[in-house]
Amino acid sequence: MIIEKVNIENYIPQRFPFVMIDNLIHANESGFLSSFLVKKENIFSENGYLTEPALIENIAQTCAAGFGFIGQQKNEGPSIGYIGSISKLTVHQLPEYGTTILTTVEITNTLGNIFLIKGKNTCNEKLLVECEMKIALA
């Protein structure tokens, strides 16, 4: 664990109730890994499940935390990331309340301050959502 839940808001611009990541487990120049506990109280929870918008936002916030952590390691200030596009999005299934999501982000290409990433979240080793995103860091 490199960033715990109690500190995560130091690395991402989102605030309660829109925080969709708990812990950053791993981060390096090629990708990030995070975890998130699904709670009934989440604003995107519905009928026993966390819904698609939260899972997509979870991937984006994993990027935000990862880039924030990398920036801090380089003694750079926090950068704001903007989602330029989302593509190749597939929703496989939704996670139930009380389960923990693991989210993996792989940085596949970089051009200047624009990053192409592949993101996916899983729960109990079952794939939930996968997509590609272009993230522009400002």
Added chain:
Amino acid sequence: MNREEIVATTKRFLSEEFEVDETLIEDQKNLKDTLELDSLDYVDLVVVIEENFGFKTSGEDFKSISTFEDFYNFVERKLAAMA
């Protein structure tokens, strides 16, 4: 890959990726304007170049590319360096 193959390959993947008619891709035309590229599209261009020619490109590389002919010259140089 010779020059003709570079041109044919480029026209094919650019027309597919950026949804432009192949006949619009002419040597002296401006690449950015013809393909209507914005800054985010350049990431897609990096991806298709790597998929089709097998080398990575950077933002610096694109500074010297204005026309399609510039692009073909750039690919030719890169492939020659890899050989």
